[in-house]
Amino acid sequence: MNRDKLIFEKSVPGAVGFSLPDLDVPPEEIEKLVPPELIRSDLNLPELSELDVVRHFTRLSQKNVSVDTHFYPLGSCTMKYNPKVNEEAANLPGFTGIHPLQDEKEIQGILALLYDFERSLCSIFGYEAFTLQPAAGAHGELTALMMIKEYHRSRGKGARSKVIIPDSSHGTNPASVAIVGYEPVVIRSNGRGNIDVAALKSALGTDTAALMLTNPNTLGLFDEHILEVAELVHKAGGLLYYDGANANANLGICRPADLGFDVAHFNLHKTFSTPHGGGGPGAGPVGVNKKLVPFLPTPRIVKKGKKYKFSSNVSPKSIGRVHPFHGNINVIIKAYAYIRSLGGEGLKKASEQAVENANYMMNRLKEYYWLPYDRPCQHEFVLSAKWQKEKYGVKALDIAKRLIDYGFHPPTIYFPLIVEESLMIEPTESESRATIDEFCDAMISIAKECEVSPELVKNAPQTTPVKRLDEAKAARELNLRWLQEPLK
Amino acid sequence: MNYPENLKYTKEHEWAKADGPAVLVGITDFAQDSLGDVVYVELPPVGKELLAGKEFGVVESVKSVSSLFAPINGTVVEANSALEGNPALINTSPYAEGWIVKVKPANPADLNGLLSATEYQKTLS
Numbered sequence: 001m002n003r004d005k006l007i008f009e010k011s012v013p014g015a016v017g018f019s020l021p022d023l024d025v026p027p028e029e030i031e032k033l034v035p036p037e038l039i040r041s042d043l044n045l046p047e048l049s050e051l052d053v054v055r056h057f058t059r060l061s062q063k064n065v066s067v068d069t070h071f072y073p074l075g076s077c078t079m080k081y082n083p084k085v086n087e088e089a090a091n092l093p094g095f096t097g098i099h100p101l102q103d104e105k106e107i108q109g110i111l112a113l114l115y116d117f118e119r120s121l122c123s124i125f126g127y128e129a130f131t132l133q134p135a136a137g138a139h140g141e142l143t144a145l146m147m148i149k150e151y152h153r154s155r156g157k158g159a160r161s162k163v164i165i166p167d168s169s170h171g172t173n174p175a176s177v178a179i180v181g182y183e184p185v186v187i188r189s190n191g192r193g194n195i196d197v198a199a200l201k202s203a204l205g206t207d208t209a210a211l212m213l214t215n216p217n218t219l220g221l222f223d224e225h226i227l228e229v230a231e232l233v234h235k236a237g238g239l240l241y242y243d244g245a246n247a248n249a250n251l252g253i254c255r256p257a258d259l260g261f262d263v264a265h266f267n268l269h270k271t272f273s274t275p276h277g278g279g280g281p282g283a284g285p286v287g288v289n290k291k292l293v294p295f296l297p298t299p300r301i302v303k304k305g306k307k308y309k310f311s312s313n314v315s316p317k318s319i320g321r322v323h324p325f326h327g328n329i330n331v332i333i334k335a336y337a338y339i340r341s342l343g344g345e346g347l348k349k350a351s352e353q354a355v356e357n358a359n360y361m362m363n364r365l366k367e368y369y370w371l372p373y374d375r376p377c378q379h380e381f382v383l384s385a386k387w388q389k390e391k392y393g394v395k396a397l398d399i400a401k402r403l404i405d406y407g408f409h410p411p412t413i414y415f416p417l418i419v420e421e422s423l424m425i426e427p428t429e430s431e432s433r434a435t436i437d438e439f440c441d442a443m444i445s446i447a448k449e450c451e452v453s454p455e456l457v458k459n460a461p462q463t464t465p466v467k468r469l470d471e472a473k474a475a476r477e478l479n480l481r482w483l484q485e486p487l488k
Numbered sequence: 489m490n491y492p493e494n495l496k497y498t499k500e501h502e503w504a505k506a507d508g509p510a511v512l513v514g515i516t517d518f519a520q521d522s523l524g525d526v527v528y529v530e531l532p533p534v535g536k537e538l539l540a541g542k543e544f545g546v547v548e549s550v551k552s553v554s555s556l557f558a559p560i561n562g563t564v565v566e567a568n569s570a571l572e573g574n575p576a577l578i579n580t581s582p583y584a585e586g587w588i589v590k591v592k593p594a595n596p597a598d599l600n601g602l603l604s605a606t607e608y609q610k611t612l613s
Binding site: 417420475 | 525527528552575
C-alpha cells in the first residue's frame with residue numbers, strides 16, 4: 001500500500017519543535033509540583049521538528065476532497081458551496097466576542113439579527129413563527145413532533161398514535177416518530193414517484209397524528225397531488241409536517257405553508273449554504289402556522305418598541321427549551337448573510353438555477369443510465385445502474401468508485417431505497433455549465449467502460465493512495481488507534 | 489440468482505423451510521445480493537414470540553440497515569450464533585450456513601400459505 005507514514009512512525013527520539021531559553025530559576029523536581037497520580041510516562045507522543053510537523057499536516061490537508069477543490073454531486077445533502085462572505089460576517093468581533101449569559105442590553109445586535117432572521121424565514125416559507133433552537137434537521141423533526149403531540153393532547157379528542165411516512169422518506173423521519181412515542185406507518189409511492197393517494201386513504205384514520213412529507217421528495221420530484229394529500233390529512237384530523245430537506249428547490253416559487261403544511265423544519269446547510277459535514281454544528285429551525293404557535297419552545301425573542309428581549313412567558317402550552325441557550329447562533333449568522341446577500345429575487349434565482357442544472361444533467365445522462373421516474377425533476381434526480389448490473393455485473397458502488405479516478409467526488413448511492421442500484425445526483429445552483437458537462441462526460445465515459453472493460457470499473461479507484469476498501473472489515477473491525485510496536 | 493424449489497418465501501425476501509417439527513428462517517439470495525456485504529445481524533433471544541409480518545431482528549450491511557420480518561407465527565427455539573462472529577455467512581450461503589433463526593411454529597400448516605419459488609420470483613420482476 002502506497003501511503004504516507006503516520007506522524008508516530010515519523011517520530012525521531014530527541015527531535016523537538018521548540019527552542020527554549022536557558023533556565024534562569026532554580027530547577028524543581030516535577031514530582032514535587034504534580035501529584036503522582038497525574039504523572040504519566042506512557043503517552044509516547046511523537047517527536048518531530050517544526051518543519052516536519054508542518055509538512056505532515058499540509059500534505060494530509062492536500063488529500064482532502066472538498067467543495068472548494070472538487071465538484072460534489074452529493075449536493076446540498078452534504079455541503080453545497082459556502083460563500084466566503086458568510087464566514088466574514090460570522091467572524092465579526094461583535095458576534096464572536098459575545099456570551100449567551102450576557103445581559104440582553106449588551107447583545108441587542110445579535111437579538112435583532114435573530115429576530116430579523118425569524119421574520120425572513122416566515123416570509124420565505126409562509127409561517128407565523130419559527131423557533132431557531134433546534135441544533136440540526138433531525139432535532140427540528142423531533143421538536144416539531146413534540147409540538148404535534150402536545151397539540152393533539154391539548155385538544156383531548158382520543159389518542160392519536162400514528163404518523164404516516166412515504167417509502168421515499170429520509171430515515172430520520174421514522175426515527176424521530178419512534179422517539180416521541182408515535183408509531184411510523186410507511187406507505188408506498190406510485191409509479192410517478194408521488195404518494196399513492198389510495199394507500200394514503202387506507203392508512204388515514206382517527207389514530208393519525210400527522211403525515212411527514214419531503215417535497216420535492218428524495219427522488220427530486222414534486223408531489224403532483226399535494227393539495228389533495230393535504231386536504232385528506234386535515235379531514236382525518238391529522239397535521240401535515242414538511243421535511244424541508246429539499247426546500248432549496250422552491251425558494252420564491254412556492255411556500256410550504258401555502259401548500260397546507262402546518263409545521264416544517266429547514267436545514268440551514270441545505271437551503272441557505274451554511275457549512276455541514278465533519279460533525280460541525282448545524283441548525284434546523286422549525287416554522288409553525290397559527291395552530292401550533294402556542295407550543296413553540298421558549299424562550300422566544302420578542303420586540304418591545306425598539307428593544308429586543310427573551311421571554312419565557314409567552315405561552316403556558318410551550319414544550320419548553322429544546323437547546324441550551326438559543327441555538328447554534330454562529331450557523332444562523334451565516335444563513336442570514338446568505339439570505340441578505342441574495343435577497344428575495346436572488347434566492348428564487350438560486351432555486352431556478354439548481355433545478356435547471358439538475359434537469360440538464362438528467363437529460364444528458366438518461367440515455368446511458370436507467371431513469372426510473374422519467375419526468376422533469378427539481379433540484380436532484382435519481383438514476384439507476386440497473387442496466388449496467390444486469391448486462392455487465394457492474395454495480396452503482398463500482399461506478400461511484402470509478403468517478404474518483406475521473407477527479408469527481410461520488411454521488412449518493414443506494415438512497416433512496418425504493419430505487420435499486422440508485423445514484424442520486426444533485427449539482428446545486430453554484431456549478432457552471434462547464435463543470436456540469438465535465439461530470440456528465442465522465443459518467444458517459446464510465447457507462448462505455450462498463451460495456452468494454454467492466455473489470456476496470458469494478459476495480460476502481462486506481463489513482464488514490466488507498467484502493468478499494470474492504471468496507472465490511474472497516475465496519476466490523478473499526479480500529480482507529482495506533483499502537484507502537486514494542487521496542488526491540 | 490438461486491431460489492431453491494424446496495423452500496417457501498415471503499415478499500419481504502425471507503425464506504422458510506420445515507426442519508423436523510421446527511422451521512428454519514433466513515433471507516433470500518436476492519436479499520443478500522441487494523444488501524451487499526452483511527456486517528451485523530441482530531438476533532432475537534430464544535423464547536421470543538414471532539408474529540407473521542412483524543419485525544424480529546435487524547440485518548446491517550455496508551449499504552443499509554434492514555428489518556427482518558417473521559414469515560409465520562411461532563417461538564424462537566434457536567438463533568444462528570455463527571452469524572455473531574461471521575455475519576458474511578448470509579452472503580456466502582444464504583440458504584444453508586446463513587440461516588438466521590429456528591422457530592417452533594404456532595401452526596405448522598402456516599408454511600403452506602407462503603410463496604413458492606416461482607411465485608416469489610414473480611414478485612421480483
